[in-house]
Amino acid sequence: MKNYIKTIICLTGVLGYLADNCTAQMVNNGAIVNSTANSTIMLNNTDFIHQKGELYLNGWLGLSGNWSNLDNSSKVLNPLSTGTVEFFGSNQKIAGTNTTEFHNLWLKGTGIKTLGFKQEVNGELDLTDRELALESYDLTVSNANADAVKRSSGFVSSANTPGSLIRKMKGNADYLFPTGSSKKGLLYRPVILKGQGNDNTLSVALLPSDPDENELSAGTIDKKSGLLDINHKFYHKIEKLSGTDAMNIDILFDPSKDGNFKEMAFLGATSWSPSRSNVLVGLYGDQLSKKTSKKLMDMKGLKYFALANQTAEEFFIPNTFSPNGDGVNDTWVIPGLEMYPDNEVRITNRWGDEVYGRKSYSSANAWNGGGLNEGTYYYFISINVAGNIKTYSGYLTLLH
Numbered sequence: 001m002k003n004y005i006k007t008i009i010c011l012t013g014v015l016g017y018l019a020d021n022c023t024a025q026m027v028n029n030g031a032i033v034n035s036t037a038n039s040t041i042m043l044n045n046t047d048f049i050h051q052k053g054e055l056y057l058n059g060w061l062g063l064s065g066n067w068s069n070l071d072n073s074s075k076v077l078n079p080l081s082t083g084t085v086e087f088f089g090s091n092q093k094i095a096g097t098n099t100t101e102f103h104n105l106w107l108k109g110t111g112i113k114t115l116g117f118k119q120e121v122n123g124e125l126d127l128t129d130r131e132l133a134l135e136s137y138d139l140t141v142s143n144a145n146a147d148a149v150k151r152s153s154g155f156v157s158s159a160n161t162p163g164s165l166i167r168k169m170k171g172n173a174d175y176l177f178p179t180g181s182s183k184k185g186l187l188y189r190p191v192i193l194k195g196q197g198n199d200n201t202l203s204v205a206l207l208p209s210d211p212d213e214n215e216l217s218a219g220t221i222d223k224k225s226g227l228l229d230i231n232h233k234f235y236h237k238i239e240k241l242s243g244t245d246a247m248n249i250d251i252l253f254d255p256s257k258d259g260n261f262k263e264m265a266f267l268g269a270t271s272w273s274p275s276r277s278n279v280l281v282g283l284y285g286d287q288l289s290k291k292t293s294k295k296l297m298d299m300k301g302l303k304y305f306a307l308a309n310q311t312a313e314e315f316f317i318p319n320t321f322s323p324n325g326d327g328v329n330d331t332w333v334i335p336g337l338e339m340y341p342d343n344e345v346r347i348t349n350r351w352g353d354e355v356y357g358r359k360s361y362s363s364a365n366a367w368n369g370g371g372l373n374e375g376t377y378y379y380f381i382s383i384n385v386a387g388n389i390k391t392y393s394g395y396l397t398l399l400h
Contacts, residue, residue: 064089127154134163155180200243323369
């Protein structure tokens with residue numbers, strides 16, 4: 001026990017440690033401390049400083065001061081610990097020169113809890129109603145249960161050089177990344193990720209700034225892709241660290257405050273491009289009524305995503321083609337329609353009878369006339385543009 005306490009003004013307790021109504025430091029200088037399932041360690045107005053040793057925490061440890069791990073060979077808690085560390089003070093810092101691997105980490109009390117070094121949670125992270133400021137440090141939740149991250153109204157925030165919330169994912173459940181910020185007023189804009197059943201690891205951070213004002217300023221808008229502009233209030237860093245699953249990405253937002261965006265854009269090598277996402281309307285809590293949703297088959301090279309809007313759709317509908325087998329204009333190709341894969345094409349004759357129909361029409365499956373006679377036919381094309389169905393119609397001359 002004497003190795004555990006280096007500087008403390010008042011200390012009482014037998015199975016647990018109780019430092020009540022005093023300013024103190026509890027410093028572990030090498031002790032191996034065992035805490036049973038029903039034990040309580042209360043550090044009120046007390047900092048916890050770990051220099052050496054190990055804590056088997058199977059009960060509850062609460063503190064109102066700061067937490068610091070200065071032992072570069074230890075993550076403080078034994079990996080088999082099943083207990084909870086609760087921060088119940090006001091503004092508190094979780095720092096040191098090495099990571100602490102918490103089992104359950106609960107954030108309560110008042111003020112902002114701030115990381116001063118990267119941290120890990122192998123059990124449950126409960127933000128309750130607090131902001132956890134990651135600053136430039138990552139917080140990894142290795143528990144792959146989808147409900148391992150809990151909140152009432154709390155969120156994680158990041159610095160401009162962002163630390164990220166990293167989550168291990170398994171299965172095809174929805175994984176919440178409750179990202180937000182309080183730097184320019186309260187902002188909660190979470191991301192929900194969903195894999196396809198295999199193991200994946202992803203990181204998410206929200207940056208409450210204009211991409212044009214930081215290291216992404218070189219990213220231009222790819223107007224040829226139909227993208228009009230991106231959100232200049234905030235954007236997300238979403239990165240796949242491991243795994244091969246296609247990933248469904250949902251970014252939730254409030255159109256009354258953020259703008260009525262209808263697209264999700266991603267930053268490629270040099271420019272922002274549309275992802276051809278859907279926009280869904282619903283009641284998602286926290287006054288969030290819309291989300292952009294996109295299933296990405298491959299996230300390689302992608303990590304920055306922003307809400308966006310499109311220009312008018314850009315594709316050309318030819319009004320003639322000649323399926324005569326000469327290798328020239330033998331199929332009815334509609335340049336640019338591939339940009340809108342959620343489409344449907346119908347062809348009718350002059351009497352309104354349908355002679356051809358196809359969903360997801362593209363140059364690869366373009367109509368070859370189907371052996372029909374020369375003449376005038378009529379096309380009807382519908383496309384899904386960010387959740388809005390747009391239709392086009394006109395005449396088409398088939399020649400031989």
